[in-house]
Structures are given as structure tokens and as C-alpha cells.
Amino acid sequence: MSATTEQRRDSILSQVYESGRVTIKNLAEGLGVSQATVRRDIRGLAQAGQVEIVHGGATLPRKSDFSFRSKAMRNIEAKRIIGKLAAQLVSQGDLIFMDSGTTCFQMVPFLKARQGLSIIANSARLALELDSPGLSVILLGGQYRPARMDTVGPMAQAALEQLRGYRAFIGVDGLSMDFGLTAGDIDSAAIYRQAIVNSRESILLADHGKFLSPSLFKIADFDKVSKVITDSPPPAEWQKFLKDHNISVIWPEKEQID
Numbered sequence: 001m002s003a004t005t006e007q008r009r010d011s012i013l014s015q016v017y018e019s020g021r022v023t024i025k026n027l028a029e030g031l032g033v034s035q036a037t038v039r040r041d042i043r044g045l046a047q048a049g050q051v052e053i054v055h056g057g058a059t060l061p062r063k064s065d066f067s068f069r070s071k072a073m074r075n076i077e078a079k080r081i082i083g084k085l086a087a088q089l090v091s092q093g094d095l096i097f098m099d100s101g102t103t104c105f106q107m108v109p110f111l112k113a114r115q116g117l118s119i120i121a122n123s124a125r126l127a128l129e130l131d132s133p134g135l136s137v138i139l140l141g142g143q144y145r146p147a148r149m150d151t152v153g154p155m156a157q158a159a160l161e162q163l164r165g166y167r168a169f170i171g172v173d174g175l176s177m178d179f180g181l182t183a184g185d186i187d188s189a190a191i192y193r194q195a196i197v198n199s200r201e202s203i204l205l206a207d208h209g210k211f212l213s214p215s216l217f218k219i220a221d222f223d224k225v226s227k228v229i230t231d232s233p234p235p236a237e238w239q240k241f242l243k244d245h246n247i248s249v250i251w252p253e254k255e256q257i258d
Contacts, residue, residue, distance in 0.1 A: 008033065009041050010209035014173060016051050016060055017184070023057040030213030078207040078231035081252055083107040085229045086169055086205055092116050095166040097195045098126060100150035100188070103171035103205045111135070120166055122156050122191055125149040138163070143187075152187035157194045168199035172206050176214035177241050180221040189217035196220045203227045211238050222247060 008031055015022050024042070028035045042058045045051045051058040083106025090096060090107075093116040098104045100123035108129045111117060115134035121127055122140045130137050142156025170192050173184040181196075181204065183189035196202045202225050211234050227248045233239070234249060242249050 101171035174215035
């Protein structure tokens, strides 16, 4: 699988932020490049202060920020593009689920003027931003994570279990043809899995870096997905894979694979 240096490094950074530590061996296998190439990428990221080099891999810098704000600053333009495209799929009067990630958050500016829209969310930040007369927000209770301002755990999943008939917008941390949709932490994976299972349609939001390697925790298989929204055309092998699975792909040029 070919990828630019920028795409590889975006993917490496994403995995480091989600897992805390990555190995050169696993990165090379996931990215489809040599270990020497991964070492060069890690050295470049380390020189920029974005990772620390350790034996066999890389970790977060000692003073790292796991917060929503830190994640929101990564690939910001790609997320804005995806957020706008995703919002175009939402109609007046829709019932939707939006996850607590930074890509879904970019849908907010394009939804605030809508009327009669109901939104299920596990994010307090999202609920606050969606405070608008025409919108109704159902905020799931559960274990609160202050850094991310979201709710997870059995109580949040139990609340979501009572709901049906919505369209789910899910921002994944990684994709794998074999492993499916993935998240960087087990709690997010669990609630996103529940959201997908109960939805009438599931739509993935994934920037270009998410096609390069999976994260640690499985969310679901691709048979639960109807559309993928991304910021640029996916690699050719991914386009074929998604077409074979009857999944539409949407990117800014408005090209679509049906």
C-alpha cells in the first residue's frame, strides 16, 4: 500500500495518541513499508517533538495531552471537509447519533440552523455546541471522561440500547480490511459498536490516514456500514474493497462509488 510521508506520519501519530506506544514492526506491517522507512518517519516526528523514540518503537512525549482539544488540532482541515460532507446527508427532521470524536464535532456548524433535528450524543461538548432552538439533543448518561467530555460504560450503553431508528455517524480511529472498524480505546469501541448495531444506517467518517492501519479495538465489521465519508480518494485497493462490500464512498470532488 503506497502512502506519502505525510500520510504515514499522520497515521503513526494517530496510533501513538490512541495507544500510547507503538512498535516499528507493527507499524511497518500495518503501513506496508519497510522498518527502515518507519524509523525515518519516527525520527522526523521525534525531531518535531511529537513523539519520543524508545527501543523498538515510539511513545507519547512525557508532557502529552490526551484531551479533546489536542486531538481536534490534528488533521483539522480534513476533518472540516468531512464534517461538511456528512452534514449534507442530514435532512430536516432526522434522528441521528453523533459520536464524541473530533471529526463528528466538525458537523456542528452545518447543523445548527436546521429545524426539527434530533441528535443522540455521548458528548457533553457536542450537546453544548448544539444548543439551538431547532435542535433536540438526547445526551446519554454514564461514566464521564473529563478530558474528552464524553460518557461511556455500561450505563451509556444501556441508555443507547433503548433507542432505535436513527442514523449513526461514527468517526473511526482506523480501518482494516480484515479486522473492520477500529477505535483507540475499549470504552469508545463498545459504545460505537452499540450505536451501529441499533442504527438503521451507519455512516463512517474517516480521513485519509485512517485507511493506512487499524487501531487496537474492534468496533464492527464492514457489513454494518452503508457509506464512508473521507477527505480524499482512498487508495485503489480500498476503493475496490468498499465497492465489493456495496459501501458508497464520498469525498470532496463528489465522486461516488456505488
